[in-house]
Amino acid sequence: TNIGSILASVNPYKPIPGLYSVEAIELYRQHRLGELPPHIFATANECYCCLWKRHDSQCVLISGESGAGKTESTKLLLKFLSAMSQTSLGAPVSEKSTHVEEAILES
DSSP states (O other): OEETTEEOOOOOSSOOTTTTSHHHHHHHHTSOTTSSSOOHHHHHHHHHHHHHHSOOOOOOOOOOSTTSSHHHHHHHHHHHHHHHHHHHTTOOGGGOOOHHHHHHHHO
């Protein structure tokens, strides 16, 4: 659920097909925060918009207990931001997996 710009999420401890797909990235990149159901991609999109359109620095705090999914959430956020940066350079979202994205995610 969203609480303003705060996303409270629960680790389901199982994969949910399509939840973090390229299609989900495309869907959330086209909508503002609150227009679609709560999702980490909505939070990431808000950060991206603030960063590039408003020229505001951004910080995302990911908090939780051990095993809550902080590392996976960070990877998903970076995956979305990487896809958005590739799209802004003219590359289609479907070709977002580049050496740049892989280097960021491996870090």
